[in-house]
Structure formats: structure tokens, C-alpha cells
Amino acid sequence: MQAVVVDHISKCYSDKVPALKSVSFAVNQGEIFGLVGPDGAGKTSLFNIMTTLLFADEGSVTLLDMDVECDYKKVRAVIGYLPGVFSLYPDLTVEENLKFFATMYKSSLTENMPIIKPIWKQLTPFKTRKAGKLSGGMKQKLALCCALIHKPEILFLDEPTTGVDPVSRKEFWDILKTIQKQKITVIVSTPYMDEATRCDRIALIQEGEIIKIDSPEKIVKGFEGSLYSIRVKRIFDTLKVMEKCPIECIFYPYGEYVHAVFYDKNEVTIPIRFADFMKDNNMEYSDMKKITPSIEDCFIELMERRKSE
């Protein structure tokens, strides 16, 4: 059975800018499904619709065969939601927050302890501390505990790692893997493309539209064009010159390099032709080599291509 079915969801806020344009996807039970996209792509709107907080203008969302609008009461009992901003009571202690939300779900601290045990262990020393006085990483872990305390079947995490340091981020994803082992379906959004590889499947969302859904491996495999990394001295000037490049390509800065994706059948001659073009325009460069694309390259390529089309 599919845990989540999103069917042609559209949402438009009062400012007439569509936030979501006919979004459809399905999430299998027990998988970690990533929703990857830049800020403002519509991730949070989509989350709010899936978690019964917002009504869609069109389309439907079904969670475990329940409609989020008609059966919202039943839906709420089986989902856990970790919002993008910390939204627990800052003036209650860690334990009081957890107890409070356990009671709201008609559960108790002891009933589902096994599920949150690994996370709760780290929080135990701060049990009597007020939630508002916790560090960012600890706040996030507490919020996760509160979202899991009723043993939900589907867990929604809206940008759980935004603003969290790299070590805590890695830790957080490890935790998600253990949650997945408890047969909980996890839907997580992130603006960090490198995190996408830790999901079973990902949907790339941009400007309210899903532009790709697949497993990270398949997305990398399906990369079109040939990717080169080029070391340049003056990135800005180089990018400006490259706009006039006669070979059909997409290029973007990547650290101190420029990554260029060429779509040319005659692949062997690309470096030579590119060298000629750069020479004509008096641009210096070095270290031009063909590389295998990372998931990030795939996303940027997909988004850039969509923009130019």
C-alpha cells in the first residue's frame, strides 16, 4: 500500500502567485522520501496541506487511504509533524513538553518509549531544562521526540536540518534511518541537495512544480550531457563570456570551479572547441576535466535546463 498519495494538488495564496501547480507523487510505506528544492519552492505549503493544516485549492491528498480534508481527525492521529520552525513551549521543560504532547495524543511517556529511546537518552541530562534554553540541535531532537511520542505511521519533517551544524545534520539523518527501521514512513524536506542521497527516493521541486521523482542513484545515472569542471581565475568574467559559447551548454559556479554541462553529440571535440572559444575571448583557464555528476549537479542541471526552456 502507498502511504501517501498526492494527486494534482494546486494552491494559490491571496497574492495570486501560485505556490503549488498540480503537484502529484506517491510515497511507499516505510520509505524515506525527500522533497528537495530551494527556498520558496512550495515545500512548506505542501507539508501544511499533507498535515491537514492547510486546504488545497484543487486536488487531493490521501494518507493510508484517508483523505486529509474529510478524515482529518483520523489522519491527525497517525501522523507526526516536525514544523520548520521550533514550535514547542519554550517556557515548559523538556520533560513537560514531551508529557504534554504525549497526553494530547492520548498516549504516555512510557507507552512508546522504545521508539524514542535513542534520542531521549541524549536529552535525559536536560530533562528539567526549559525547552527555550536548549541548543539548536537539542531543540530539534526534542521536537522529534514530541512528533514521535504517539508512534505515528507517517512522520513529516519540514526542513529539519536547516541551520543545524554538519555534525548534527549527519547525526540527525542517522536517527531518521533508525526511525525508518520502526516501519515509519518518513517524508522530509530539505534545501540541502547533498542530503538527498540519504533518501530512498526524492522529488525535486521548483517554483511549485515537481520536476523529477526518482531514487538518487537513478537520478545520477540519468544525467544528460557531459559534465566538465574547469578551474578559472575570474569566475564572474568567465561566466559572462561563457554565455556566448557556441556549444550548447549550461554552466554554474561550483566553489572555485565552474561546472559546465555540454549537450553536444560530438563529445570528443568539446575540449578543443571550448579551448578555441576561450582563447578568442582572452579568457584563461586550467584543469578542464570530465567528471561524474554528483546529485547536486543533477539538480542544478535539471533546474537550469528547466529555466532556459
Added chain:
Amino acid sequence: MRVILMLIKKEFLQVMRNPLLRSILIIAPLVQFLLFPFTADYEIKHVNIAFIDHDRSSTTQAIIQEYLSSPYFIGHGILASNDQAQEMMLHDKIDFVIEFPVDFEKNLMNRQKTGLAITANAINSVKAGIGTAYVQEVIANYMDELASAMPPEQNRQAQIFASNVFWFNEQMNYKNLIVPGILVILVTLIGAYVTALNIVREKELGTIEQINVTPIKRWQFIVGKMIPFLILGMMEFIVGLILMKLVFGITVQGSVSLLLGITAIYLLAMLGLGFFISSVSENQLQAMFIVFFLFIVFVLLSGLFTPTEGMPDWAIKLNYLNPLSFYMDVIKSIVLKGGTLQDVKTQIIALSCMAVIIDTAAILSYQESSK
């Protein structure tokens, strides 16, 4: 049930841990009771008075002496001209000028009509109004003395004495009026203000969304919010009653349990109002402005600080929509007059209807999901 108890417990924990709210709940009634009645005292003292005496007779001298010996007036001498008087009034040095015309004494003795001019600085209309009464009273007293000093055969005119007896507030003590009014303000503020700010704060923190994704029902959330603030409001009211007794010696003349019962009804209406306001506002600032605006309108219409009799008809009729006005009637009736259930029946019905309407609106306006 467990859910509601938890919601109530959470609310009390938060109130106890919020230093600002805690001090508002403790300090507000104290300050209001210990400071407010003294500032809102309508009794006028230190009236600055000056005289223009065109007569310069012994009678005018005697009247002036009367004024100067009164504790209410501070004399600023006999002025030479109207211009000088105007100048002094312009600079707020004097509040009243009494002008005796030429032949004042002669006319008086010959039982001819005579008069004197009282000019009041009416920038402060209360001071001018009450001050005028004082000024006239001094003259009236003097006239009485004059009449009784005359041989009876000369004192032929029939004299009518109007004597005032103020019922239920015998010494015309304004504290008796203001103090119950402060009780009303206290209950209103706790009911509407604190509730509205509390719920809007949950909106700001995002905790309301976290609660909305849980399967708790709408009524559970609302009851969980209302009960704690109902209890707090009642506690504040009882503290107010105790302070009223200790500081001002005002005891409730009627039934205390009736008073508490009606206060609970009124609080339910105010809690609903606070709830409704929090539904329509985005943040605490907006909620504060709406409560403040409504509060001022309610208080001004209610006649707590200004008599309603002076208002136009439509304003008086508008009071039928003002819960504060009904509650004020109840407080005045039960606290000062010892009113019974029968006396405040209309107000109870009105307040109950308002509570039902406001609370229904509050429940309907609370959205678990947004469009």
C-alpha cells in the same frame, strides 16, 4: 478528561513561569486599588480664587472673609480690574473670580435685587462645575446668616431650604463609585486582555499548529484555555473584594455568592471576546490594539468615569450592547445597594445572552486549518 486537565496544567505552569504575566496578575490589582481611587477623586480642594470689589463695603469684606476662611479656597487678593483677572486666569493662577458690583451692600440692605458675577475657568470642567457649587454654597450660607441675624419682622420672606441627601453613598464619597468600577476593570482586563494575548502568543510561537496537528478536538482546546483564565479571573476578583474591604472599608451589601456567579458569567463573555480577538489578529500587537480600543469604548460608554445621563440618546442605547455596562450595574447594585437576584435579573439575562453569543462566535472563528 486527561487531555483537558493537561491543557489546564500547562496553562498554569506557563502563567507561573511568565514573569511579566505573573507581575501583571499580582501588581495590577494592587496598583489599581491603591492608586486609582485617589487619582479619580472628584472632590475639589485648593480652588484658587480672586475678587474684584467695586463696592468696598463691609458686606463684601465679610463675604470675602468667608471665602478665605474656608479650607477649599486659596485667596489671591482683590484685583483692580477685569483685565488683570483675565490675565491671571490665562496663566492658570486663578480658577474663579468673584466680582461685586457697585452698591452691592446698599441694594442688599434695601431688599432690592442685586447680584454678583462668578467667572470660572472651565478648562477643567469638573473643577469648574464642582467649584461653582462650592462658591455658591458659601454665598448661600452667608445669606442664611444674614437673614437669621435680622429681626424677625424684617425677615418676612419665606425661605425655602433645599437639602440634599445622597442615598447609598451618603458622604457623596467618590471612592464608593470608583472602587466597584475598578473591580469591573480588573475582571475585564484579565478576561479579555490576558486571554487574547495568551492565544496570539501561541500563534506567534507556532505551538498552535503543533497542537492543531494532534487529534485533540476544538472544544477541548477551547475549554482548556477558558478554565484556567476563568479561575485566574475569579481569583483576581476575590482579591479585589478583599482589598476593597481592607483599604476602603467597603463591604458587599448583597449576596457574595450571587456576585461571584454573575462575575463568572461576565468572565465567560470576556474570555470569549479575548478568544475571538486572538482569532482575528496575527500578533500580540494587533490583539493589544483591538482590546485597547474596545476597552476604552466600553469604559467610556459604561458611565464609570462620566455620567451616562449627559450622553445623547443613541449613546445610551448603545449601552445595551455593552457587557461592561450591565456588569457595572450589577456590581453597583449588589455591592452598594445590597441588590438581590430580583434586582439584577435583567442584567443576568443580558450578560448570559452576550456570553453565549460571544463564545459561539469565538468557537466558530477558531480555525484548526486555514484556507
